[in-house]
Amino acid sequence: MARAEAVVFDIGNVLIEWQPERFYDRIMAPADRQRMFAEIDLHGMNEAVDKGAPFQETVYAFAARYPEWEDKIRLWHDNWIDMASPVIPHSVRLLRALKARGVPVFALTNFGDDTYAFAELHYPFLGEFDRAYISGRLKLTKPDPAIYAYLEADCGIAPPALLFADDRAENIAVAEARGWRTHLFDGPEGWAARLVAEGFLNEEDAQ
Template sequence: MSVEAVVFDIGNVLIEWQPERYYDRVIGEQRRRAMFAEVDLHGMNDLVDQGHHFTDTIYHWAEKYPQWRDEVRMWHDNWIELAAPAIPHSVRLQQALRAKGIPVFALTNFGVQNFDYATTVYPFLNEFDRQYVSGRMKTVKPHVPIYEMVEADCGVPPHALLFADDRIDNIETARARGWQTHHFQGPQGWADRLVTEGLLSPDEAT
């Protein structure tokens, strides 16, 4: 089946997202493990992805755990250090596709305020033909409604979308809706898939 548009997840596809790595570096692995066992930081982040206010949500969460207040606030205050670095090869693939006139969309679980902030640090986030950001849409992957909203908006039939995501549950929902999918495990595999689909030449995919 021919591909009419390519859909990129962002976290761990275009930008590394490894909060545990940040905390291991800043407070040490032992303290990080203790904090993550006690404080549901990923649950907190899920609220932001669903559209809750970035600052208000994290600062409120921090007050619930006074013994970890400063560390929880780091998720907000030093957020760009958690969402780093960019994955250069993936960024080149995004830009190569657009240079050939192939529509490129983002479909990402991301909060409103921190996505806007990220676009000032990573200019390539402004280079999508369409941005589907969960915080704006008030629904997240892997739940069906966000995929339905993409289909209704983009004008491309599901079977003509090629979607790369690092999380298999997000891939499975897309596949069940008829999307073509790629489980992202590194940029070289994604590059190879784009070449196999005839979207990029081997030179363009380097």
């Protein structure tokens, strides 16, 4: 197999924690939160944004359909940065260590165009990728094979030379089927060890 040449990061739950349920459990009774998420497809609403729908307009229109929950749903927009937090510091250090060594580093993420631009203001490291493949800009989302094919064609690096970390097994499965190296992310320590094993970083860099 060809040597790995570039590293591809997912963002949600790899570089930034993304747990909307946890946010809502802080501001409402957990039982009410569970009922709200059971009754309405908030993750489906978010997926529309990831596919390119305008952020505020999409959330507010969705909220208006559910008067009982309207004020809470609007928080998906109004307090979004509180959901997309905190940063996973060790993962950010790994990203920057790779950059310091001259390794090409890409993002491949399901993220709205508006939300990514907003997140960059709070998390400067999001602007440090050599290339960022944002679903909301491409109108393609993982695990659609088309977004992986787009990355391959754009960067010009052969699939076996790409190492991809993502926290979702279905996203990893498509990358594997295309010949990518993959790592199912369940914490930065395992990811650091994989980067060392692939020869991208040494033990000191990976701390």
